[in-house]
Amino acid sequence: MANILIFHSDTIMVQGLATFLTSTTSHQIRIVNHYLKCLDSANFFAQLGEVFVIIAEGKLLDLNQCQQLNNFNQSRLILCDRPADFDSLILALNCNSSYIGLEHNDPENLILAISCALIGSVFICPQAKQKLNYCVFEPNFKQRQAVAQLEEIDQKILVLASQGYSHTKIASIVNYSPLNVGYRLRTIVQKLNLQTKQEAISLAINLGLVRSFNQQQTSQAA
Structure with a gap:
């Protein structure tokens, strides 16, 4: 007892x-x-x-x-x-x-x-498990889908922003103007249903987009 x-x-x-x-x-x-x-x-x-x-x-x-x-x-x-x-x-x-x-x-x-x-x-x-799935796993899945559905150039811009590059530096890498880079970042934030660029950057890091991009770059260099 x-x-x-x-x-x-x-x-x-x-x-x-x-x-x-x-x-x-x-x-x-x-x-x-x-x-x-x-x-x-x-x-x-x-x-x-x-x-x-x-x-x-x-x-x-x-x-x-x-x-x-x-x-x-x-x-x-x-x-x-x-x-x-x-x-x-x-x-x-x-x-x-x-x-x-x-x-x-x-x-x-x-x-x-x-x-x-x-x-x-x-x-x-x-x-409670259903609540956990609804609050954690389902949004995570939807966010992964939203990131995956971004155009390749937008994914690249988001990764570069996550790595701390300025709009000017990103523009020189992707052959866009700095103003166009800023516009596309704002569009990315909207597509991901977020409020700020920093939220989009955090999401990209958490979902492994930055790591995946770096691995892809390393593979291409080899």
Whole structure:
């Protein structure tokens, strides 16, 4: 039997979770009103046994607070929100913690998260995974498509801008006027649905366009 600590700003949610877990598991359920104070109390955690699980509202914590739990080898953290919160989900991933969204009222998610936590594994509920895909992977895919659909000359101009070349230097390389280079960069920003040239440069670097261009240049030189 493990100790399960519940820390959430919604008192109704806390009572609901406690009632559900009491009726469906044999674990010792504790409602924690001062979670952050508990983090500073090694004696409190030492009394909880070999392994204990903390179910905490993700929006109430930050990375440093979550990482404090690393000082206690027996602790396991599950972050939860209603509705699922993207920032909390990323926090959970950074802390190697489980994450569940409570808006779907799926008790199986909570039971699975606790079961995984007790064996040192991580569980991300399906609804949160969909949110992660929508917020991270889908935009990334669309951005890759947008960059790939740029004309070859625009890709080259963007790469050169990413390498710190001025409009005048870029113009001399691609045989355009500096004004034309500036115009094409503004067009690139619009095509990528961004606001600034710097955002376009960051995107080109993050998506590997600059690295790919450099490798291509090296291959051609060889």
